[in-house]
Amino acid sequence: MAGIWLIGAYGAVSTTTLTGIAAIKAGAAPRVQSGIVTESPECDPIRSKFPIEDINLGGSEIRFLDKNAYQASEIIWEENYHFQRKYLEAAKNELSKLKATKGTAINGGPGVEAIGELKTLEDDGLTLKEISKKLMKDFESFKNKNGEVCVMNTSSTEPHIKLTEEHQTLDGFEGLIDGNKTEKVTASMLNAYAALKQKIPYGNFTPSHGASFPALRELALKSKMPYYGDDGKTGETLMKTTLAPMFKMRNLKILGWAGFNILGDLDGVTLSKDANKASKIESKDKAISSSIGYSPFSITEIKYFPPLVDHKVAWDYISYRGFLGQKMALTFTWLGIDSILAAPVVIDIARSLMFAKSRGESGPIHELAFFFKHPIDDIIGNTFIQHDIYMKWVNEGTKINVEEMQAKIIQK
Ligand SMILES: NC(=O)c1ccc[n+]([C@@H]2O[C@H](COP(=O)([O-])OP(=O)(O)OC[C@H]3O[C@@H](n4cnc5c(N)ncnc54)[C@H](O)[C@@H]3O)[C@@H](O)[C@H]2O)c1
Known part of the structure; x- marks a missing residue:
């Protein structure tokens, strides 16, 4: 049992x-x-x-x-x-x-x-x-x-x-x-x-x-x-740490990431208070830098919006730079149900x-x-690498070297 x-x-x-x-x-x-x-x-x-x-x-x-x-x-x-x-x-x-x-x-x-x-x-x-x-x-x-x-x-x-x-x-x-x-x-x-x-x-x-x-x-x-x-790590941050590595893999520079979240349940009431919100914003912000090794300009906002109850909406705008220095953007809307x-x-x-x-x-x-959004000891945020680490641990018992993982975050 x-x-x-x-x-x-x-x-x-x-x-x-x-x-x-x-x-x-x-x-x-x-x-x-x-x-x-x-x-x-x-x-x-x-x-x-x-x-x-x-x-x-x-x-x-x-x-x-x-x-x-x-x-x-x-x-x-x-x-x-x-x-x-x-x-x-x-x-x-x-x-x-x-x-x-x-x-x-x-x-x-x-x-x-x-x-x-x-x-x-x-x-x-x-x-x-x-x-x-x-x-x-x-x-x-x-x-x-x-x-x-x-x-x-x-x-x-x-x-x-x-x-x-x-x-x-x-x-x-x-x-x-x-x-x-x-x-x-x-x-x-x-x-x-x-x-x-x-x-x-x-x-x-x-x-x-x-x-x-x-x-x-x-x-x-x-x-x-x-x-x-x-x-x-369940919603917007899962998206961030999955999409950010894609930009990195294609050698595209993320210039800025703005994320606006509204939610309406008791967790929303809690997170509308500055003191409680601070710890959540910190873990959401760290997710990008720990996925790609640098910190683009970032805005993370969480607001209480009662009509949504447990439903969550996140709008994200990602500004990035590509060939010939050209700036482009990606936007997405995440419509999730938090507890699901x-x-x-x-x-x-x-x-x-x-x-x-x-x-x-x-x-x-x-x-x-x-x-996790903010894994203890700041282990790499990249979802693909994390998934690989998890599966090798489950099936082969492979343990990671924490210092090596932290070093990977610092590599640009
Ligand atoms: N997708 C997600 O929903 C998600 C993702 C990541 C983290 N979280 C975190 O999970 C937690 C729960 O989220 P939720 O939407 O269920 O919130 P909620 O407000 O609906 O539920 C929290 C419950 O905890 C109880 N509670 C508060 N302090 C307690 C304590 N010290 N001992 C026992 N009970 C206590 C409250 O009475 C309430 O019933 C929050 O901290 C939230 O930030 C949620």
């Missing part, structure tokens, strides 16, 4: 992931060419080791805590109509039995404040130490029930806090927890810490801190646990991390860069 624990279980991405897995298990939803990379024949080692049928579900939340996962999924579905209703019905049996546990939203920032009434562990008067113990207990019982499991952060994007000396070592970070220094610890840090402490792989689908700071790298290596992030794009990637990351653990790998699994 295996399991995926979703932090932010009742959000758009998570409820779509839960519905998809349960509907596939019920035999009602397609899995072939469904966006799940690990369901392709090329990923047979993962697919056969962690079949979807064996994956059980769990998660934590800070809202709708009186609801079960089916009821929460229904609320999100009624706002979005983002898939056919029959899949929700197919998932009903499994999701009705699943209830999210209470999480922490410490330093979740304006994004979670926008949700309205929250129910969090800190509101129950718990200290950081008590919160981390409670999270560990929830993860432990999920692991005891399901065997190989993975914790995935699919919760609202947090603003980045300033990292200090204490974040550089595990001792320092644990000192912050013991000393209840609430201003220096975020919810995503605490969840990542609790997962790795319980010897559970951790994936960060968001641009929040998660495990991406030295203290938790130390913990992952010490507890021999794999982890990776940050921020799932995201859910299969969440499944892929979780399965890949469980697979890494089963092979005895630990620390950041750079071979998973393919799935």
Whole structure:
């Protein structure tokens, strides 16, 4: 048996992931060419080791805590109509039995404040130490029930806090927890810490801190646990890191790239706040330079547009220079449904991390860069190279040399 624990279980991405897995298990939803990379024949080692049928579900939340996962999924579905209703019905049996546990939203920032009434562990008067113990207990019982499991952060994007000396070592970070220094610890840090402490792989689908700071790298290596992030690559950035290499391969110079995104769901509310938006824009911007080795003039804008709900529109204008110095341009419009794009990637990351653990790998699994906008340690952004790296890792166990990869980015 295996399991995926979703932090932010009742959000758009998570409820779509839960519905998809349960509907596939019920035999009602397609899995072939469904966006799940690990369901392709090329990923047979993962697919056969962690079949979807064996994956059980769990998660934590800070809202709708009186609801079960089916009821929460229904609320999100009624706002979005983002898939056919029959899949929700197919998932009903499994999701009705699943209830999210209470999480922490410490330093979740304006994004979670926008949700309205929250129910969090800190509101129950718990200290950081008590919160981390409670999270560990929830993860432990999920692991005891399901065997190989993975914790995935699919919760609202947090603003980045300033990292200090204490974040550089595990001792320092644990000192912050013991000393209840609430201003220096975020919810995503605490969840990542609790997962790795319980010897559970951790994936960060968001641009929040998660495990991406030295203290938790130390913990992952010490507890021999794999982890990776940050921020799932699903839409406009997937296009950027796929198209930009095409210009590079044809030796065309990209002069500027302007991208305007509008979206209307809760993630849109979160990202309309400057502090939360900054971490997302940073990961979107880095994607181009890490694909082609230089930074063209860039504009990245994200705006909240309620009528779209979970649908996302991105307009991109790419100015480039070719033969005889002539300037030309490419424009595209991306019409995506955020959570439909995201859910299969969440499944892929979780399965890949469980697979890494089963092979005895630990620390950041750079071979998973393919799935992320801002891969830890700035691994190359070029989708084609990332895909090649991932497939060789899955099928032959080939590990990449991180320094070599970083050097490739610098080459013009
Ligand atoms: N294509 C995509 O949709 C995509 C791509 C990359 C990254 N992401 C990231 O995935 C995350 C989820 O996106 P979404 O559209 O589902 O957002 P959402 O706002 O619909 O859902 C987030 C959920 O997390 C819950 N939550 C917030 N903080 C929490 C915490 N500390 N503990 C437990 N629950 C918490 C909220 O109550 C909410 O239900 C966002 O950070 C987003 O930036 C999404």
